[in-house]
Amino acid sequence: xxxxxxxxxxxxxxxxRPGWPDAxxxxxxxxxxxxxxxxxxxxxELTEAYEAMRxxxxxxxxxxxxxRDYTGRPSPVTEVPKFxxxxxxxxxxxxxxxxxxxxxxxxxxxLGQALLTKRIGKSRVIAETGAGQHGVATATAAAxxxxxxxxxxxxxxxxxxxxxxxxxxxxxxxxxxxTTGSRTLKDAINEAFRDWVTNVETTTYVFGTVAGPxxxxxxxxDFQRVIGDEAREQLLEREGRLPDVVLACVGGGxxxxxxxxxxxxxxxxxxxxxxxxxxxxxxxxxxxxxTGGTPGVLHGARSYLLQDDxxxxxxxxxISAGLxxxxxxxxxxxxxxxxRAEYRAITDAxxxxxxxxLCRTEGIIPAIESAHALAGAMKLGQELGPDTxxxxxxxxxxxxxVETASRWFGLGDxxxxxxxxxxxxxxxPTEGAVTNDEAVAGQDAGxxx
Amino acid sequence: xxxxxxxxxxxxAEGRAALIAYIPVGYPDVPTxxxxxxxxxxxxxxAVEVGxxxxxxxxxxxxxQEAVDVAVRAGVGMxxxxxxxxxxxxxxxxxVVMSYWNPIERYGVDRFATDLAAAGGAGAITPDLIPDExxxxxxxxxRAGLDRVFLVAPSSTEARLRLTTAAxxxxxxxxxxxxxxxxxxxxxxxxxxxxxxxxxxxxxxEQELAVCVGLGVSNGDQAAEVAxxxxxxxxxxxxxxxxxxAGDETETVAAVTRLTRELAxxxxxxxxxx
Numbered sequence: 001x002x003x004x005x006x007x008x009x010x011x012x013x014x015x016x017r018p019g020w021p022d023a024x025x026x027x028x029x030x031x032x033x034x035x036x037x038x039x040x041x042x043x044x045e046l047t048e049a050y051e052a053m054r055x056x057x058x059x060x061x062x063x064x065x066x067x068r069d070y071t072g073r074p075s076p077v078t079e080v081p082k083f084x085x086x087x088x089x090x091x092x093x094x095x096x097x098x099x100x101x102x103x104x105x106x107x108x109x110x111l112g113q114a115l116l117t118k119r120i121g122k123s124r125v126i127a128e129t130g131a132g133q134h135g136v137a138t139a140t141a142a143a144x145x146x147x148x149x150x151x152x153x154x155x156x157x158x159x160x161x162x163x164x165x166x167x168x169x170x171x172x173x174x175x176x177x178x179t180t181g182s183r184t185l186k187d188a189i190n191e192a193f194r195d196w197v198t199n200v201e202t203t204t205y206v207f208g209t210v211a212g213p214x215x216x217x218x219x220x221x222d223f224q225r226v227i228g229d230e231a232r233e234q235l236l237e238r239e240g241r242l243p244d245v246v247l248a249c250v251g252g253g254x255x256x257x258x259x260x261x262x263x264x265x266x267x268x269x270x271x272x273x274x275x276x277x278x279x280x281x282x283x284x285x286x287x288x289x290x291t292g293g294t295p296g297v298l299h300g301a302r303s304y305l306l307q308d309d310x311x312x313x314x315x316x317x318x319i320s321a322g323l324x325x326x327x328x329x330x331x332x333x334x335x336x337x338x339x340r341a342e343y344r345a346i347t348d349a350x351x352x353x354x355x356x357x358l359c360r361t362e363g364i365i366p367a368i369e370s371a372h373a374l375a376g377a378m379k380l381g382q383e384l385g386p387d388t389x390x391x392x393x394x395x396x397x398x399x400x401x402v403e404t405a406s407r408w409f410g411l412g413d414x415x416x417x418x419x420x421x422x423x424x425x426x427x428x429p430t431e432g433a434v435t436n437d438e439a440v441a442g443q444d445a446g447x448x449x
Numbered sequence: 450x451x452x453x454x455x456x457x458x459x460x461x462a463e464g465r466a467a468l469i470a471y472i473p474v475g476y477p478d479v480p481t482x483x484x485x486x487x488x489x490x491x492x493x494x495x496a497v498e499v500g501x502x503x504x505x506x507x508x509x510x511x512x513x514q515e516a517v518d519v520a521v522r523a524g525v526g527m528x529x530x531x532x533x534x535x536x537x538x539x540x541x542x543x544x545v546v547m548s549y550w551n552p553i554e555r556y557g558v559d560r561f562a563t564d565l566a567a568a569g570g571a572g573a574i575t576p577d578l579i580p581d582e583x584x585x586x587x588x589x590x591x592r593a594g595l596d597r598v599f600l601v602a603p604s605s606t607e608a609r610l611r612l613t614t615a616a617x618x619x620x621x622x623x624x625x626x627x628x629x630x631x632x633x634x635x636x637x638x639x640x641x642x643x644x645x646x647x648x649x650x651x652x653x654x655e656q657e658l659a660v661c662v663g664l665g666v667s668n669g670d671q672a673a674e675v676a677x678x679x680x681x682x683x684x685x686x687x688x689x690x691x692x693x694x695a696g697d698e699t700e701t702v703a704a705v706t707r708l709t710r711e712l713a714x715x716x717x718x719x720x721x722x723x
Contacts, residue, residue: 309555313504
């Protein structure tokens with residue numbers, strides 16, 4: 001393992017970009033700009049402003065002040081030994097992005113883009129959101145900085161994530177349910193692009209993940225890489241070593257890129273992205289874009305995507321609204337193709353088992369998105385055995401998922417709750433206390449919720 | 450010579466702008482959409498934009514979204530598009546495919562160029578492909594002798610107008626307003642300014658390239674207005690609106706014929722005025 005020196009916090013955005021993307025936003029054959037010409041001027045303006053901003057000490061000072069005083073960074077690293085008992089004896093450390101203000105890693109990126117919006121003199125931000133976490137973060141930053149805010153959210157997701165819809169509205173944002181296509185994140189992105197092309201003079205599109213046209217994948221990565229930069233320092237400080245494996249869930253992939261980037265040069269560290277396997281990749285009902293998709297163009301960039309023979313995007317399926325996306329950021333496609341990161345699918349059932357396990361063993365309710373990474377830790381731990389050090393990005397908290405989880409586990413009105421998946425009983429977690437009948441009932445409820 | 454440039458040139462020789470009709474393949478079904486295209490040709494359209502249905506039409510408004518969504522769900526693909534191209538060509542107009550990039554990339558860029566040329570297609574309009582990303586398409590369209598139409602917008606800088614028009618063959622598509630496709634009450638001054646700036650860029654490139662205007666034109670008066678300053682008038686959502694409102698094939702053909710006659714009269718009225 002290499003031991004590259006730790007950067008002082010004030011310089012985190014400056015150096016140490018990996019050797020990609022190139023000047024026009026390409027990660028190998030991936031990325032680029034597949035957008036109508038009408039948006040090119042705005043993307044150029046954004047790129048230019050961002051490149052100036054990322055080396056501007058005044059901006060960086062303000063950005064880091066907000067990260068510290070508003071978000072609550074650095075987020076801690078928590079070891080979870082009781083959860084780790086279900087991970088083949090591996091040690092598991094969580095990077096606690098769930099403890100950030102607004103409840104997930106999304107705020108890291110949004111504060112940067114909102115500052116950028118103010119700097120280029122625009123007064124309105126728009127955003128897409130799936131689980132609602134990016135929408136809440138954008139609404140929060142807009143409230144903080146006095147920007148007007150419109151959030152596009154698939155109608156299906158507004159039902160699954162009603163709590164976050166209410167939060168956005170409380171924060172003063174307009175939430176527009178999107179009723180086209182599959183009524184989920186992909187369609188919310190389409191609507192946000194349509195708004196942007198119409199209102200580009202006054203409006204910045206605060207993109208929520210490391211996808212979309214250049215400069216979004218690189219810019220969002222730069223704003224999110226604080227996760228891995230901190231975690232790398234924290235591990236070196238407390239363990240005197242780097243982790244063996246870094247794990248994160250991947251929808252669009254911003255939290256994963258956020259924690260991976262600092263470790264990319266550390267060749268001995270395995271980087272594992274966990275995609276949403278839904279009902280199972282072989283069923284066709286999933287959102288595992290790299291595992292089960294092919295290269296193509298969607299939402300402004302070339303990357304892996306779920307598509308049919310006609311090049312039509314296939315609707316994705318996941319219990320997790322935040323991972324329910326048929327595309328993925330181009331940098332993940334690149335990391336996959338060059339073999340630097342590996343991607344695996346976690347089914348809904350596996351994710352929910354890990355979700356319950358972390359709740360019961362450690363008193364931490366994770367976002368269902370993040371539970372996919374936890375389930376990956378259970379698998380990797382079993383494969384790699386004792387003393388392996390696993391670093392898991394706990395990208396968000398699960399408050400928003402309480403209803404979905406209650407339905408999945410059939411917790412509804414019952415007075416006495418089943419003790420859950422084999423906790424402290426030495427049972428294999430795969431034989432969890434959720435019976436097949438309950439799981440099936442829960443699944444149905446989860447999908448129609 | 451480019452088939453599109455030739456046809457637009459013939460219209461100019463008549464002292465008028467060309468009329469280009471956009472009709473997506475597969476709404477309400479493939480045969481009816483092809484009949485609608487033929488009806489547009491017979492009623493006076495010079496060229497037909499044969500629309501490839503796509504699941505994520507990022508710059509289309511609700512009208513076109515509604516129609517192409519039906520076609521996408523029915524599994525309409527490039528094979529159907531090529532059939533429509535053949536029909537338009539046989540009816541005597543110039544077919545040009547209008548497609549978001551992914552369906553072409555998925556079909557295979559070289560294969561698409563070869564098959565399109567064989568079907569009698571003039572080329573393709575690619576609304577989400579900018580020349581900067583188009584190396585494969587430029588090579589394939591050169592090899593197959595196809596036109597390639599990129600878009601310019603009111604927000605395009607002079608440098609981008611020059612770059613984009615230099616990459617075009619057939620015509621350049623001037624997207625008249627900042628926004629998505631759809632009918633509008635007024636086309637506005639932005640279109641005329643964009644056409645003038647685009648012509649200047651074409652001149653800087655020492656090229657000959659027609660400038661056609663799309664986005665927002667829906668009736669004869671608007672067609673006449675645009676025809677007074679552009680080489681061609683592109684109408685999309687108004688056609689799709691007519692398809693959506695029609696109850697059956699007979700109504701579809703009648704509505705398309707009626708709309709085309711009105712628009713064809715519009716582009717001729719302007720010619721007299723100019």
